[in-house]
Amino acid sequence: MKTSDLTTPALIADSKILETNIATMASKRPGRELRPHVKAFKSTAMAKKLVDAGHETFCCATIRELEGMVKAGFGSDLLLANETLDAKRIGELLVEGNCRITVAVDSLETIDAAVFAGVKEVLIDVNVGLQRCGCSPDEAGFLSEKAKASGLKVRGVMGYEGHLMHDPNVRRRTEKTQESMELLILAHEAVGGDVISGGGTGTWECNQAVTELQAGSYVLMDGDYSKLDLPFKEGLLLLTTVISTSKSGYAVLDGGLKALSVDSGNPKLLGEGEVIFCSDEHTTITNGSWTVGQRVGLRPSHIDPTIAKHEFIYLVEEIEESLDAELLETLKIDLRGW
Missing domain, CATH: 2.40.37.20 (D-serine dehydratase-like domain)
Structure with a gap:
């Protein structure tokens, strides 16, 4: 056919380009240094190719993505990099499936929702400049203590510098990324844990602060990202x-x-x-x-x-x-x- x-x-997608993109990223961000973002490709078949490349942890944006990844056998370490007040389905996954799911929280309300649903592990989501989700850096320690007092394990912090992903000026993108990550590191000092999660395709090289990079678009790229020096x-x-x-x-x-x-x-x-x-x-x-x-x-x-x-x-x-x-x-x- x-x-x-x-x-x-x-x-349609070019398999040679796909393989090369995956290999290029894996050479610089091997194994658990990359937490591929499923939202970019929304396919467990694509996730399998990333598992074959040595990646075993994944990042999700929706509960549907979590469910599908667990069902496909890729649930050993999943992160819902998004806030939710309706975490019941996550709790059901944790009860029914052999999986590990960490959820992002940035408020007392999202902490309460996680506890109510039976979630065990969270990351404190920190606003590092995108003005989307995330608490202020100086609130991170307080929320971490509240989460721990509620019985949750706080694995660390996450922060997404999405406002910098497509900046065409390499020097400015690098400098601004470092500034954003200084906020995340400050929050991490107050929170503790061994995870600093963030970044993406646009900052895959200049973001050296994170312990795991949340990138997904790199596998097949698009017109917007292709304008950069990637x-x-x-x-x-x-x-x-x-x-x-x-x-x-x-x-x-x-x-x-x-x-x-x-x-x-x-x-x-x-x-x-x-x-x-x-x-x-x-x-x-x-x-x-x-x-x-x-x-x-x-x-x-x-x-x-x-x-x-x-x-x-x-x-x-x-x-x-x-x-x-x-x-x-x-x-x-x-x-x-x-």
């Missing part, structure tokens, strides 16, 4: 078909907002022309020589929400310009939802 046999829109290559493509050229100078593809995310910008066209705009089920591009029925590839600008829109990723040995490659493997995207 070839990519030309697929119904479009469909996600050694990882883009390996994901949305395969589409030209369905109309009725308006002179334009071509319309059969994949749009329901097949890819544009929160980080329009996708990049593989080949001649440029993307004009995306609508629900269509993408309009400038037409040089595109013809109805021709296959066209689009590089997503943001991998995580794009993958979450699909059921499968089709692996090929190499994405060729002809877009007519043999299919090697189908990865089920089985961790979608909440």
